[in-house]
Amino acid sequence: METKSILIDNVTILGDEIKKGSVIVENDKIVEITEKTGSHSADEIINGEKKVLMPGLVNTHTHLSMTLMRGLADDLPLDTWLNDHIWPVEANLTGDYCYAGALLACIEMIKSGTTAFNDMYFFMDDVAKAVDNSGLRGMLSHGMIDLGDEEKRKAEFRETMRIIEKCHDTADGRIKVAFGPHAPYTCSTELLKEVREKASKLGLKIHIHVAETEFEVGQVKESYGARPFEYLDEIGFLADDVIAAHAVWLSDKEIKIIKENNVKLSHNPTSNMKLASGISPVSKLIESGVNVSLGTDGAASNNNLDLFEEMKLAALLQKVNTGDSTVLPAEKVLEMATIDAAAALGLENEIGSIEVGKKADLVLVDMKTPSLTPFRHPVSHVVYAANGGDVDTVICNGEILMRNKVLEVLDEAEVIQLAEGAAEELLSKS
Ligand SMILES: C[C@H]1O[C@@H](n2cnc3c(O)ncnc32)[C@H](O)[C@@H]1O
Numbered sequence: 001m002e003t004k005s006i007l008i009d010n011v012t013i014l015g016d017e018i019k020k021g022s023v024i025v026e027n028d029k030i031v032e033i034t035e036k037t038g039s040h041s042a043d044e045i046i047n048g049e050k051k052v053l054m055p056g057l058v059n060t061h062t063h064l065s066m067t068l069m070r071g072l073a074d075d076l077p078l079d080t081w082l083n084d085h086i087w088p089v090e091a092n093l094t095g096d097y098c099y100a101g102a103l104l105a106c107i108e109m110i111k112s113g114t115t116a117f118n119d120m121y122f123f124m125d126d127v128a129k130a131v132d133n134s135g136l137r138g139m140l141s142h143g144m145i146d147l148g149d150e151e152k153r154k155a156e157f158r159e160t161m162r163i164i165e166k167c168h169d170t171a172d173g174r175i176k177v178a179f180g181p182h183a184p185y186t187c188s189t190e191l192l193k194e195v196r197e198k199a200s201k202l203g204l205k206i207h208i209h210v211a212e213t214e215f216e217v218g219q220v221k222e223s224y225g226a227r228p229f230e231y232l233d234e235i236g237f238l239a240d241d242v243i244a245a246h247a248v249w250l251s252d253k254e255i256k257i258i259k260e261n262n263v264k265l266s267h268n269p270t271s272n273m274k275l276a277s278g279i280s281p282v283s284k285l286i287e288s289g290v291n292v293s294l295g296t297d298g299a300a301s302n303n304n305l306d307l308f309e310e311m312k313l314a315a316l317l318q319k320v321n322t323g324d325s326t327v328l329p330a331e332k333v334l335e336m337a338t339i340d341a342a343a344a345l346g347l348e349n350e351i352g353s354i355e356v357g358k359k360a361d362l363v364l365v366d367m368k369t370p371s372l373t374p375f376r377h378p379v380s381h382v383v384y385a386a387n388g389g390d391v392d393t394v395i396c397n398g399e400i401l402m403r404n405k406v407l408e409v410l411d412e413a414e415v416i417q418l419a420e421g422a423a424e425e426l427l428s429k430s
């Protein structure tokens with residue numbers, strides 16, 4: 001295969017230390033990081049002057065196709081939102097709708113600097129087609145819900161195995177598949193135990209919603225006589241390959257269970273605040289040594305996919321909740337959205353930091369704007385001042401997906417038109 005090279009020249013590189021220099025990419029990997037500038041030739045040369053080069057952001061909890069339901073049901077609590085508004089609309093979903101919604105989500109993520117994500121939804125082969133076409137990296141799972149019904153459980157495993165066989169390790173390895181049992185209150189113990197057994201056998205991860213609301217904790221206690229993470233521990237479900245989204249309502253005993261099982265948590269501050277679900281004890285979890293990353297949840301409970309916004313809100317929420325402005329410093333929040341998130345997905349050796357040999361999942365942020373001036377503390381600016389709109393250029397797996405804020409792989413207007421039509425059709429059926 002012919003080597004394709006990219007030189008990102010004369011740029012401020014965010015790493016263990018912040019330094020000016022250049023980064024050279026060959027095919028899908030970072031091959032050189034040097035303090036020299038202007039000294040290399042390459043097929044593509046990107047001028048990084050007054051720009052910051054950072055690892056592509058990693059969103060560890062999404063429902064991509066829910067972009068079609070953005071703004072559909074605001075200002076509601078989770079149970080009303082899900083039961084009375086979202087699930088009735090989802091009953092009319094098709095693969096085409098999920099493709100359109102996922103493609104819209106992909107261009108929204110490219111434009112705001114997210115290059116990898118962890119998605120749980122439906123019609124995941126259509127979602128996979130969108131991810132492949134976008135050039136992004138994703139771990140995809142079919143959202144499994146059996147409500148204790150054996151026939152539903154069998155159908156959920158048939159669909160999950162179909163997606164694994166059709167989509168796992170495709171798109172040049174950018175797409176992986178996981179198991180996606182929705183939540184302890186919508187999945188039977190039998191389903192959870194079979195997911196655990198199959199995930200261990202196949203070496204695939206598990207993505208699940210846990211302990212999002214006090215109401216859920218009450219439901220699980222009533223059904224199983226234990227709090228959510230206690231119950232999941234009792235049935236042998238928990239392990240280091242489990243990524244649990246939300247983890248808001250936790251007892252000290254559950255924090256201990258999470259740590260002991262090395263469960264990865266995806267903190268979704270905007271969704272938790274918007275649905276008034278609660279405030280996850282993130283600073284306490286991190287102090288306990290738990291891997292906590294960041295997720296946006298779906299665009300119907302956020303309502304965007306901007307991880308820059310998520311980083312800032314995560315930091316501020318913990319500061320005000322603890323009354324301690326020193327918790328969750330900018331450096332740690334940036335790790336949560338990059339290397340910690342990569343570790344949650346089992347990709348810490350491939351993405352999440354700018355290092356030779358890692359995949360070229362890279363984001364350039366243009367600092368030549370009033371809100372990022374004076375340009376003195378890049379990490380502070382990235383976390384507390386920047387937003388997704390400041391992203392200038394995005395590279396994933398060595399492919400330039402956006403350059404100078406213009407998409408190179410997809411036609412933005414076409415995708416927006418496709419998604420608008422899909423959303424209108426979907427809502428007209430509901
Ligand atoms: C995949 C299914 O999960 C539903 N969903 C979306 N956001 C949330 C959330 O915050 N908690 C629980 N379930 C959620 C989505 O609508 C699908 O039905």
Ligand SMILES: [Zn+2]
Nearest residue numbers: 209245297298
């Ligand atoms: Zn969710």
